[in-house]
Amino acid sequence: MATNVTEVSQFVRGLTKGRPLGIVSVAEFGAIGDGSDETAKIQAAIDAADAQGGGIVFFPPGTYTIANSLTLAHGIWLIGASRENCKLRASSAILMIDGRFASAREYNAGMAHLTVDGNGVATGCLELDLTSGLYFLDCVFTSAVGATAGRAVKLNTAVFTVWENCKFNSSRVGFDLNQSGTGAPNMSAFRDCRFESNSEVGLKIEGTTGTGILGVDVDGCTFYNNGTSGNNAAGGIWADVVRSLSVTHSYFESNKGGASIHLIIAVLPRITKNYFTEAGPLANGAVWAETVAGSGAQIPIITDNNFDGSLATNVTISSGAVNAYIARNFVASGGALTDLGSHKALDNDATPQVRGSNYLTVKNTLLTTITNLDEGAPGQRVTLIFDTAPNATVATGGSFRLAGGVNFTATANDTLTVILHSGVWYEVSRSVN
Numbered sequence: 001m002a003t004n005v006t007e008v009s010q011f012v013r014g015l016t017k018g019r020p021l022g023i024v025s026v027a028e029f030g031a032i033g034d035g036s037d038e039t040a041k042i043q044a045a046i047d048a049a050d051a052q053g054g055g056i057v058f059f060p061p062g063t064y065t066i067a068n069s070l071t072l073a074h075g076i077w078l079i080g081a082s083r084e085n086c087k088l089r090a091s092s093a094i095l096m097i098d099g100r101f102a103s104a105r106e107y108n109a110g111m112a113h114l115t116v117d118g119n120g121v122a123t124g125c126l127e128l129d130l131t132s133g134l135y136f137l138d139c140v141f142t143s144a145v146g147a148t149a150g151r152a153v154k155l156n157t158a159v160f161t162v163w164e165n166c167k168f169n170s171s172r173v174g175f176d177l178n179q180s181g182t183g184a185p186n187m188s189a190f191r192d193c194r195f196e197s198n199s200e201v202g203l204k205i206e207g208t209t210g211t212g213i214l215g216v217d218v219d220g221c222t223f224y225n226n227g228t229s230g231n232n233a234a235g236g237i238w239a240d241v242v243r244s245l246s247v248t249h250s251y252f253e254s255n256k257g258g259a260s261i262h263l264i265i266a267v268l269p270r271i272t273k274n275y276f277t278e279a280g281p282l283a284n285g286a287v288w289a290e291t292v293a294g295s296g297a298q299i300p301i302i303t304d305n306n307f308d309g310s311l312a313t314n315v316t317i318s319s320g321a322v323n324a325y326i327a328r329n330f331v332a333s334g335g336a337l338t339d340l341g342s343h344k345a346l347d348n349d350a351t352p353q354v355r356g357s358n359y360l361t362v363k364n365t366l367l368t369t370i371t372n373l374d375e376g377a378p379g380q381r382v383t384l385i386f387d388t389a390p391n392a393t394v395a396t397g398g399s400f401r402l403a404g405g406v407n408f409t410a411t412a413n414d415t416l417t418v419i420l421h422s423g424v425w426y427e428v429s430r431s432v433n
Helices: 006-016 039-051
Strands: 022-025 036-037 055-059 064-065 076-080 086-090 109-112 115-117 122-128 133-138 140-142 152-155 158-164 167-169 173-178 184-193 194-198 201-206 213-218 222-224 237-238 242-248 251-253 259-263 271-274 275-277 288-289 301-303 315-319 325-326 343-344 358-361 368-370 381-385 392-394 416-423 425-430
Touching: 039 055, 039 064, 115 122, 115 194, 122 140, 122 194, 140 152, 152 167, 173 194, 184 275, 201 213, 237 242, 242 259
Parallel strands: 022 055, 036 064, 055 076, 064 086, 076 109, 086 115, 109 133, 115 140, 122 152, 133 158, 140 167, 152 173, 158 184, 167 194, 173 201, 184 213, 194 222, 201 237, 213 242, 222 251, 237 259, 242 271, 251 275, 259 288, 271 301, 288 315, 301 325, 343 358, 358 381, 368 392
Antiparallel strands: 381 416, 416 425
């Protein structure tokens, strides 16, 4: 924890590859941290640091009330003495840092050792737009209210932001990654952060168009007491239209709503090595891969998690979620892992992937001939379960050897079990149901 300007300077120089940075204290511009409105004094300190080519704006211990948005320029670092005794407090408006930075290859600006308090009156504590290369360490963002706003932190168009040992709490949404127009808040990393007591959701990932939001990495974080009973959009993490979401080594406790982790349209989400001790109520379990408008989570990887068994259902895979890989999850007692070790075949996929699976549910919109099962292991046995509208034929010859050398044309609820030997899938059994 930085407690004086010398420690602050050393900390920031380490992030900026040793680039020399000047230090400006808000006290030099008359800010005393007595709870009065000091917006103009703080902005003057920021402008002075900007005039010298960037640098550190230092806040001694105190409470600094801000009535209007602050504008943070390239190369400016807001650093407090400690987050316990150094607070930026809103009086009415959102605290918005709108920095227009070009480079995402290094840290351009950031904050450390500060609490930003929405004070129950602001719709948000911090909003970032058109930014890149930002680093936040040991900060608290709290008490943002509002029925439709109320986000402790909101990222619009932002690239490469890192949040380490930060806390997002007592708001409607703790942190909102929100795709705005054609831009998106891509490449966001959360390390050892805490999302606590947010009435709707701890971390909300709201992609809207195209590939959506790309690259969200959550590692070593805690999600505690987020969400509201009966609200399926609530919980620990809510993710829609996102690609490459990774949640690892994180802890989930006492969240409520739809699920601890709710995946809607998510491509390659990876949920692994987490601990869930949820008492609920969670309508769809700790991890829920949902279907929306015919789409769903694609290739969700859910492995090596620990479920304490207090939920009736730990993992729910809805029918639109495809190629789910679920393996090596541990349930302490009770509780069920829905679709344990299963996959959902991609729609109209002629060579579905079965890595680590023991059965595959097949449902195709178009008539599809299955010619192989990809990524199988020698000796692996897989049962194909054909849905109520399978539209599928398994072709003998090539990669399959079926009884009588005849193709298997599936009808509703049929099954076909095969085993892999020397690169060929041999029929073991079938049922016509």
